[in-house]
Amino acid sequence: MVEKLTPMSEDFNEWYTDIIQQAQLADYSPVKGTMVIRPYGYSIWESVQSYLDKKFKKTGHQNAYFPLFIPNSFIQKEAEHVEGFSPELAMVTHAGGKELEEPLVVRPTSETIINHMFAKWIKSYRDLPMLINQWANVVRWEMRTRLFLRTSEFLWQEGHTAHATEEEATEEALKMLNIYAEFAENAAAVSVVKGIKSANERFAGATRTYSIEAMMKDMKALQAGTSHELGQNFSKAFEIQFSDEENNLKHPYQTSWGVSTRLIGMIIMAHGDDKGLNLPPKLAPYQVVIIPITPNEDSRSMILESAQKIINEIDGDFRVHIDDRDNISPGFKFNEWELKGVPLRLEIGPRDIENNSVVFSRRDGVEGKFNVPISEIKNKISENLDDIHNKLLESSKIFREENTKHVENYEALIAALNSEPGFVTCYWDENSSDEDRVKQETKATLRCYVLDNDKTGSAVNNENAQGKLAIFSKAY
Amino acid sequence: MVEKLTPMSEDFNEWYTDIIQQAQLADYSPVKGTMVIRPYGYSIWESVQSYLDKKFKKTGHQNAYFPLFIPNSFIQKEAEHVEGFSPELAMVTHAGGKELEEPLVVRPTSETIINHMFAKWIKSYRDLPMLINQWANVVRWEMRTRLFLRTSEFLWQEGHTAHATEEEATEEALKMLNIYAEFAENAAAVSVVKGIKSANERFAGATRTYSIEAMMKDMKALQAGTSHELGQNFSKAFEIQFSDEENNLKHPYQTSWGVSTRLIGMIIMAHGDDKGLNLPPKLAPYQVVIIPITPNEDSRSMILESAQKIINEIDGDFRVHIDDRDNISPGFKFNEWELKGVPLRLEIGPRDIENNSVVFSRRDGVEGKFNVPISEIKNKISENLDDIHNKLLESSKIFREENTKHVENYEALIAALNSEPGFVTCYWDENSSDEDRVKQETKATLRCYVLDNDKTGSAVNNENAQGKLAIFSKAY
16 A cells, blocks of 8 residues: 655655655564565665675675674774774673573674684785675664664675785775775666765774765765775784795785665665655666556456566566556556656556557656557667666766855855755865864764865865865765 | 595594585684685575575565564464574673663574564455565574584575465475475485475474485485475464455465575585585586696696686686696696586696697596597586586485385384484384384484375384385484
């Protein structure tokens, strides 16, 4: 049943949770802060996995699986890391009917256990680079949760690599950032900014954190993926050493990088509208939905037969679904599949069969309804899906640009962040306490310094210093 | 480094753990009873997943994801279920720095939480059948662990379905059993017996448990997959109800079914030998390994170039790896890839290039080394991989048949089970305490009653009753 969807303009948060439940992407679970990912939502995640996994493998990474439980002592080994995670840990204290001697931590991320194993596996420069990825669930006990964006358990991938030199580690971290950015734009149709985090926003234990940042329809920022250089922090704490070509023992340089099911939240909030989801064709569970229009029982079997012929022709090339429920009107189905964000709808009724054509209707509304001869269906689906993708990506870029403002001084920064939503750029001189002050005064954070941008200018927080181009925004 | 592999005949258990570590399938982890699945082992799991996932989807199932943590009260709801699992549960008692009001159980299986959600989602007969699958990690605290076969955490898939009628549930449970059997034979090249469990060996909470049973090289049985009819046990405990076409409220009939990373243990123990692993071509991480034979530095680049041409030609069709390490001799590589069980080895040296051919060598030793003209490589790889698969499957079937003995009375059953390893079949009159007695006297269990077999005979445990054909064996 389609219930009323709260309009986006009225209450963005309500709109977001309404959509997730009504489109059956996910549901609340009985354990506070956790969620159930329903088939329609999970299918998007499967497409994300399939797209990224191929890219990871092409760039030499291999998947592996490490234990869910981590000895508490491991988490304690890397001082900054423990600080970053200790308030969020879930602990197993009893198992097999007994109290455990040492409590086990349910992994919030796997740096510690993976590096423990790396210490065993890495002996020589010939073992490097070691390029490992894991698809897994992780747990971070969150006080304020939000479906897909912040839940106590979530699904993600975490890459962990070790390299002989710092240069190679930097190259790896940037390579993976670029894969994430390429995914965001070419698969999710979301334009992103690539950046580097300030010390305040850096991952606990990293020397550098890169991220991609996207703008949602409420003009807040969403960090969609991160890639970290870890320096030798973990390789020293976990005593990972390799002998180089001259037989000297050295600690490798490392990276880690990840994206999670929060990407589904990004897709909802970057493209959705008052009708519901608006899914990018490459990740949509169904790219095409076929609605048979059967005014009477006589025509029904003939029309279903024609629809089946179309499915047989396109099934291998596109993800297609036929909605042949006989107890629900076409109009109701149109609304439901719009809510579910299917990019392309095909209607086929008696008149269409006479004319040897079908009616196309795009979720983005471009061109309204239009007839397509049956002989051209395959090409036209392909063309339209490509065009839908391109327009989504283009809109997302324009929307961000239109809602990004550049300011020249500190007062203007604070005023802009407090007066209207959106990104505010400025030149910034890295300074932790200044950053805290902005956060206190505006609730906005320094999202990132923009990568691939060499321009510097007089810093808004220190007119005597040359600052780097930074983006401030409220964020998820 | 290839260390010495304990011969199978000397100590099967040592052989098994040696192989796993030396072939880098898995490693022990610092948390007792858990394991790290290394890339070479994980790749086998990925092939298992990919093969089965397609079959599940073709038969109408959809993937979803349910929370790792389950309220303790849920586990208590279904009386038999709690009995089956309570000694094995791992409990989270603290999270986010606080003690939890109710401890959370780390899922040993997801019947309870999934059925809680089904109660919310299922309202009408139109919502049935509900066909859900989940790929996930589960935790059962085991006292005696064994890599891949019994670890405190393992990876698996669990299917959970709900149907309007008992007949449909039976059909579903058998359909999935058949998919598992088809997988075992067509992908893993392991011949299996399909059977139904006795009440003693049934899944906690099921009305019927079906399984596939395979024979390992030490002649013990391995249960490779199970499919359960749950009747209305869970739908009643979790109050799942649907209104049928006449608007009557009814409890659906349910099934659940699963296979796990223990399948990797099966593959090792069904096909391995004193040289190491012997992987079935459809699941092998590499189906073909190419070893360049480079007697001197001059020929090296020419030979690598020729090898690369071969790779370019076959890469899309087969999983191929070139071992171009220059610090290791060909002989050493031969041993290493035999240990790792790659089905087909291709050698290419200066003389082969002159003759426009390569040298093939099969892991199963059939035909020894033989020359194949470069023009025929693709076909010959394909032919040989098929033949390797067929021979593995055939051997596994013959091995089981040769090591299965039929007995006509109880004394002969006990004597056979105590005197030599292998399966022992007999006609058996279902009786729990008789079964317990056999177990006490022989350590063997009733693996299953053979499905697709209508023959009955005078039961060895009750000569006045007609028994069903049963298999007894020691098992993993």
